[in-house]
Amino acid sequence: MGEMKKRSDCPISSSLDIWGDKWSLLIVRDLIFSMQCTYGDFLKSEEKIATNILATRLQMLESNGIITKLDHPDSKAKVLYQLTQKGIDLLPLMVEIHLWADKYSTIPPERNAIIEELKNNKDEFLKSYSKLLKNHQLKDQIE
Amino acid sequence: MGEMKKRSDCPISSSLDIWGDKWSLLIVRDLIFSMQCTYGDFLKSEEKIATNILATRLQMLESNGIITKLDHPDSKAKVLYQLTQKGIDLLPLMVEIHLWADKYSTIPPERNAIIEELKNNKDEFLKSYSKLLKNHQLKDQIE
DNA sequence: ATATTTGCTTGCATTTTGCAAGTGCAATAT
């Protein structure tokens, strides 16, 4: 099913071939903010992704090793999605998008705190937040 | 013509609404590498963008203030495209994509030098290269 | 004067996205 069609060997192009569509990075964003999400959680995001696209994007991200599915502790009917290390490593990218957006468009006030944090000590933030994501991931893998 | 439809106020989402398609960042990449490109230069890139999409993407990027057109010094038939400051500020993003791609996919050997440079002194690289882009831009605006 | 280059536009096929409804299984309620 998942045969990768690369447009070229350029690293930018290859990366875009994986997550360079309208939705993938929003899924990653949700996971970075929430650590873990169910299928329904993604559907609830304010951008209102269509359910069929969500399904195909989740498959794509999983087959590219950016996210993993795991059993929900509460119920067999639920599925938890979370970032792999490869997914966690998209954090610096996300941070740069945030900073760019901050410079050139109006940011919702509830994000101001994070933006300030980012502008003042980006490196420290990246280090500690990616560690946080990693710890969360490991914890769930064990249970 | 350019009415912006934002899916939400999230900075990630708003940014993707501008350049989150299959091609825009490849156009920006070409401009970051080459400083300036003609329409034909973009068409020559190895990903082989279709001419009609190139036209609409260039318009989109221009109307969003990421690139500007300027007269080619040699000929009235030619047009030069180059990055604005807003476009130059996508450099950190590009660098992070590069680093992510380096970690998770095979990079063409001719890029190894840049990658090493990036890994060893990213901040210094960013500072000097964005200054370079800026200088180039200013030079052309005067002529 | 004629041919060629350059930056597009236009028409149409194909693919991707979007919307609404439906399916199947698990958990919960009766």
Add this chain to the structure above:
DNA sequence: ATATTGCACTTGCAAAATGCAAGCAAATAT
């Protein structure tokens, strides 16, 4: 035990974006 709801998807079809090939006007080269 049976019905109802919740959850993770599928399916069918309309709309939009992408891809391909050809065309076109203005500028330049011959």
